[in-house]
Amino acid sequence: MGVELSANADEPVAGRDAWGRLAGLWHLLLAGTLALPTAITLLFGPLDVADRLVVAGLVVVFGVWHWALLGRAPLGEESTGTAVVYWVGTVALVGALAGYGDSYTILLYGLFPLGFITLNWWGMVPLVVLTALIGWRSGGWAAGPAAAISVAATALLAAVIAVVVGAVARQSEERRAALELLAATRAQLAASARRTGGLEERQRLARELHDTVAQGLASIVTHLEAADQAVSDRPDLVRSHLDIARRAARGGLDELRRTVQALRPDLLHGAPLPEALRRSAEQWSGEHAVPVEVRVTGEPTALHTDTETALLRVAQEALTNTARHAGASRVVLSLSYLGDTVTLDVDDDGIGFAGTPAPRPDGGFGLIGMRERVAAVGGHLAVESAPGEGTTVAASVPA
Template sequence: MDDPQRQWPPALTVLPYLLLAVLAAVTTANRGGAPLALDLALCALAALWILVMFTLRPQSWERPRPMAVFFVGLMAIVAVLVVRDPWFGFFTPACYVFAFRLVPWPWEPLAVGAVAAVAGIAQTYGLDKGTPLGAAEFAAVLLANILPMCGFSWFAERSNRYQEERERALAEVRLANRRLEASLAENAALHEQLLARAREAGVQEERRRMAREIHDTLAQGFTGIIAQLRAADTEAGAVPAEWRRHVDAAAGLAQESLNEARRSVHALRPEPLRTARLGEALAGVSECWTARHGTPVRVTTTGDARPLPPETELALLRTAQEALTNVAKHAGAGQVALTLSYLEDEVALDVVDDGAGFDPVLAAAASPRRDGGFGLVGMRERIESVAGSLQIESEPGTGTGISARVPVAAAEVET
């Protein structure tokens, strides 16, 4: 009964009319000279009833009450036809189709039983029902028609219900699987975010710890040394010149150590990033580099600039500095392009020069640098430490392009 309008093939809508036409022709042939008006009128009435109540009203196929009226009226006409001419029992297959498709449960077995009873009456037309034997044969034929068809109706309904329950269960399983996949994906994303935040928090905490250690130990110790030496210098008025020279040297060394300790504390946050955004810091670094080497650097920032995690800014700044250092040492370039791109979920840094270029495969296979420099390996490690990726494109004689990309979720950006 689910949307019958889509379930009725054209052949089934034409079948009743074909059967009525054939049976009307059989009636005309069998009656000979007997009156045919009533039989043909009943055939025409049946065809008109099907046409008006069913064929021309597809919008009512889903409505039980109009279809019940149609079915009861059709069975009444067919029953009269079967009583007059038993060969109209061949019209019952069309009635079975209407019963199974139009009558809802639990009324379907009654409709099917009514059609089976009409078919049984047609099959027992020649029996003498006035005798006990004839009555018994009549009852047996009726039961032989009604019981199997009603049983088939019950079995079909059970199968339909089982199929519907199975489809609902499968739909629930598919929905649960989709929800599970979405939850797993969300959990994986949250896990990655937690790992990134934990890594960043650990780095920042380690930097703060180192700053505190330097401040509380080296800086304070050197300050005490300077104070003690100056006090000794003040109290020793007539000290030999050689001793004074050593005291002055010690004070100078202590002062130099203090300055170095302070510079180490400040170096935990690079000077360009303490007072400027990343784009401004890159522009300042490029300007200083151009002033030293004479090669112009075109700095471009695309997208909506926004604050980034400190570790990300530091990694990108150091990568740009090392890339420019490599250009100065090895490329012999005439110009350099540096592009900082703020994308939806990542930030990208591209440094491209038109210099001599090199073979990245050979460079990767070479032993690590031992001069303390950053190098290509160091650049890659620094970018990967913030969950980013570094790509190097170069060929001898065609220049070099270095692209660093670091994912930055909205929740990770500092306000």
């Protein structure tokens, strides 16, 4: 990186780039340090008219020279060859100007930054040469040791500036690398978020379809099986089961349409969660002839839509599982508002089970879907059961 000459003559280096951003300042500084000694020389110097014309001509040539080689392109992006040509001509022109006035020593202050922007450490070479040349042209070498000290001081100052340029270059390069790393990290995080979001969306849709279509179809299948069994024994019950299955099919279709449109249960449209749970319980109880008691404790508060949807779906899925597996004669659905927590318990007095329930042969999402729903809103779900003692599905979510 940075403060060394590039191996490729046309390749910019970090030091050029770091200070090249202040190109306007460096061009203005050079113009000022050229204009001031020129004005002093032309106005107050002991020159005749011819010498004044020569000085003016050299200043114009130097201005054109600078503009042609460094001023037309972004400073610091010129090739090494162009920079070398520029400094050979600059040394000659400034050396010529120094013979007409001591004040052209000021011009060194405008040339110092340009030396390191264009040549980096090698910029010390033309700057030290210019210091010695200006001292010789202005008669400074007659002072003996003073001239040598001046050149040594210039070399030391050039070295200090080179160190500063190197520090600026390293800082610029490190900042650029950090920004590139940050951009790459952000891109990776965005890609990961998109992948995660896509997976979560597929899981959410799977839960929604299960909780709408699958529950409706399960109810239809249950009543169609009951109707089939009643054909020979109780013909009067066939129509009742078929009517319930028909209503379930229509309700499932309507719910599926609403799910696709809004992915929010119809029971929650315009109704608080306790009321939605009561309606769902009444509907299930009417279909399965099993009484359901809904208990609400605490002060009901409005929850986030996703949280209310999750609790309603847990209740519906738990009731569906009760109808299919429990053989229960009674179900109690309890919703409790406990300040910063809301709990939902679905208790049945069915046959219960031991251990962990086996996966459904139909590949259903029942227990998995309930856990995912509750976890998605920051909650926890537990299932407790024992043979002959019924089953409890307990969900707890933040309010």
